[in-house]
Amino acid sequence: MAPTRRPVVTTPAAPVPIADIGFDDLSRQPVGIGELDRVLGGGFVTGSVTLVGGEPGAGKSTLLLQAADALADVAGTVVYCSAEESPEQIRGRAGRLGTLHPRLQLACHTDVTAIVSILDDHRPAACVVDSIQTVEHPDVAGVAGGVAQVRECASVLARTAKRLGITVVLVGHVTKDGQLAGPRTLEHLVDTVVEFDGDRHHALRLLRAVKNRFGPVGEVGCFEMTADGLRSVGDAGRLFVGEAAPDSTGVATTLVLEGRRPLACEVQALVAPTTLANPRRITSGLDGARLAVLTAVLQQRVGIGLLDRDIYAASVGGLRITEPAADLALALAVASGAIDRPLPLGVVALGEVGLAGEIRQVARMSDRLAEASRLGFGSALVPAAYDGADGGMSLYRVRDLHEALRAAGLHSSGRRDATADRPVDAARMGAAAEPGSAEARMGAAAEPGSRARVSVSEPEGGHRPEARMGAAAEPGSAEARMGAAAEPGSAEARK
Ligand code: TYD
Ligand code: MG
Numbered sequence: 444m445a446p447t448r449r450p451v452v453t454t455p456a457a458p459v460p461i462a463d464i465g466f467d468d469l470s471r472q473p474v475g476i477g478e479l480d481r482v483l484g485g486g487f488v489t490g491s492v493t494l495v496g497g498e499p500g501a502g503k504s505t506l507l508l509q510a511a512d513a514l515a516d517v518a519g520t521v522v523y524c525s526a527e528e529s530p531e532q533i534r535g536r537a538g539r540l541g542t543l544h545p546r547l548q549l550a551c552h553t554d555v556t557a558i559v560s561i562l563d564d565h566r567p568a569a570c571v572v573d574s575i576q577t578v579e580h581p582d583v584a585g586v587a588g589g590v591a592q593v594r595e596c597a598s599v600l601a602r603t604a605k606r607l608g609i610t611v612v613l614v615g616h617v618t619k620d621g622q623l624a625g626p627r628t629l630e631h632l633v634d635t636v637v638e639f640d641g642d643r644h645h646a647l648r649l650l651r652a653v654k655n656r657f658g659p660v661g662e663v664g665c666f667e668m669t670a671d672g673l674r675s676v677g678d679a680g681r682l683f684v685g686e687a688a689p690d691s692t693g694v695a696t697t698l699v700l701e702g703r704r705p706l707a708c709e710v711q712a713l714v715a716p717t718t719l720a721n722p723r724r725i726t727s728g729l730d731g732a733r734l735a736v737l738t739a740v741l742q743q744r745v746g747i748g749l750l751d752r753d754i755y756a757a758s759v760g761g762l763r764i765t766e767p768a769a770d771l772a773l774a775l776a777v778a779s780g781a782i783d784r785p786l787p788l789g790v791v792a793l794g795e796v797g798l799a800g801e802i803r804q805v806a807r808m809s810d811r812l813a814e815a816s817r818l819g820f821g822s823a824l825v826p827a828a829y830d831g832a833d834g835g836m837s838l839y840r841v842r843d844l845h846e847a848l849r850a851a852g853l854h855s856s857g858r859r860d861a862t863a864d865r866p867v868d869a870a871r872m873g874a875a876a877e878p879g880s881a882e883a884r885m886g887a888a889a890e891p892g893s894r895a896r897v898s899v900s901e902p903e904g905g906h907r908p909e910a911r912m913g914a915a916a917e918p919g920s921a922e923a924r925m926g927a928a929a930e931p932g933s934a935e936a937r938k
Pocket of ligand 2: 503505527573
């Protein structure tokens with residue numbers, strides 16, 4: 444079935460009252476690939492122009508061949524125009540992907556006017572142009588891929604899309620810094636821009652809407668690159684956690700926001716003696732500058748000696764973490780690695796770490812906690828200032844790294860005493876430092892047999908209480924104690 448076509452933009456010749464302008468709802472065509480439709484806001488809008496950007500090798504051609512095939516099934520004829528690969532190459536890939544729909548047609552052209560002629564003559568429902576950097580307009584000077592060519596080709600295709608009501612999808616290559624002539628200069632010419640992102644050494648691919656005239660931005664789709672193409676990953680909950688052995692040191696879990704979606708993610712740190720004058724600080728999937736800052740904060744504010752250690756830190760599964768919300772987890776992972784003691788299981792850490800060692804609030808905390816709870820995590824270290832919903836978790840509100848390390852049972856003992864130069868912390872933490880305190884309770888939960896790892900992998904399995912760090916979830920528990928200890932005046936009261 445082919446939907447009715449109409450141009451997306453109708454421009455009245457003279458100004459008219461806005462309320463008098465007739466309109467009907469956008470004709471939107473769901474593709475049938477769940478994660479793609481999610482990012483687009485329910486599918487492609489008929490007659491719109493979408494730019495799919497990404498680094499070479501990200502999987503743009505793969506995604507769009509699959510999308511073209513799916514669209515051919517629901518919307519009518521789809522023309523896939525390649526200006527990069529031969530018909531045989533694409534046919535070979537389509538065979539592997541199983542995208543051989545009878546209404547999917549292939550054309551290989553580099554001349555954009557030839558592509559426009561195809562659209563005029565055949566009036567397909569949709570057309571994919573792969574890529575905008577390799578097509579050229581004969582009347583425009585400059586090489587294909589140059590700014591002038593890219594802009595003219597895109598605007599010719601955009602005008603054709605509006606004129607004929609054909610859904611047009613452009614592929615655009617982006618370099619790591621996004622500076623290459625192309626996608627960045629095209630954003631205002633197209634209706635929707637989605638970015639396809641992923642480390643080619645990992646299977647994970649994230650699709651993000653960065654501009655959408657017809658829907659929300661910030662939506663993220665998760666895909667897995669398999670031997671048979673891209674597979675939608677509807678529930679990414681367990682992709683980035685839970686592979687390390689339960690007693691591994693240097694492992695902490697946080698939740699980062701990818702668009703609107705909180706994703707649980709493990710961060711890992713290996714802290715090893717160095718032979719270098721300038722110890723290594725090496726990251727993968729994490730911001731190197733952030734690791735350097737957190738290392739300095741741990742060193743100077745908490746007294747964890749790291750000057751003679753190399754630190755290697757990584758996210759799991761190829762996720763790129765740039766959010767400050769992951770600071771606390773990374774700091775805990777480094778501290779855990781440095782003192783060679785594991786974090787209690789079933790705990791997540793959320794918070795930005797300031798230069799003074801303070802733990803700062805992060806956005807959308809309750810959504811992150813709800814997702815952690817759904818995945819079976821029982822406890823969370825959160826900034827002391829957070830006063831929102833606990834999402835069913837036991838919350839440990841921490842003001843600074845001292846409190847966080849104590850709550851996680853990680854305060855360094857053999858090394859320089861973390862609290863020696865800050866006696867107020869002992870008072871501030873109050874009950875948390877006493878036997879039966881938060882620290883002790885969380886420590887107890889870290890014993891074999893009470894491991895939350897079980898519940899992380901079986902969230903519905905009724906193991907939740909084990910994940911909850913035992914008594915800490917009870918009234919009058921560590922959470923309550925820490926809350927009380929954190930109240931103004933409580934430090935004095937205790938003294
Ligand atoms: P491709 O779609 O060509 O990337 P782009 O168009 O963004 O440059 O594919 C990227 C990589 O994906 C390629 O190196 C091979 C791999 N791949 C698979 O793993 N499975 C598949 O089914 C296909 C088609 C490709
Ligand atoms: Mg390609």
